[in-house]
Amino acid sequence: MLETNEYVRVMEKLYNKSLILESPSDFHPVLHFYFTDALAHIDFTATVLAYNPMSPRNIMSMEYMRWRLDQEKVGDRVHFPGFINWLKTEHPEVYEELPMLWTGIYDTDDPAQYRSFRIVLNPDERGPIPSEYLSMFIDEFFDPAFIKQLYKGSSLARLFDEYAAVRSE
Secondary structure: OOOOOHHHHHHHHHHOOOOOOOOHHHEOHHHHHHHHHHHHHHHHHHHHHHOOOOOHHHHHHHHHHHHHHHHOOOHHHHHHHHHHHHHHHHOHHHHHHOOHHHHHHHOOOOOOEEEOOEEEOOOOOOOOOOHHHHHHHHHHHOOHHHHHOOEOOOHHHHHHHHHHHHHHO
């Protein structure tokens, strides 16, 4: 019997998570978009490494990822990357509590990025992202304290609304 690929185990970990005790409809719309988006990038990165890139699972993921490129430009979503950098300078204690994937991808001083929809921590390295990082990202995004910050009216949501209001004027 073949041993399960380490990235398949990451996907199993992701898909065993649940928001059943939460109310995603009460999440702040921009924070919810970027929460879901981060999960999609984690999923895409793991599935590309776990399965054939042309598998139906990966093809469906690529379709979502192409769609989300336009969606990140809708409304206040466009302010999210700047918001992360603003938190870094104006509210470092809040910034330090954010998931590492958000701070890595959107911090202009960090080399991490999404490349071809995959998570790349260091563009100069050619190897795949270690599965342990993906597992850690999942744990951070499903940490109950972080999930509480996704709700409308949370301190993080209020800070985002304050930041976006100034930029939208």
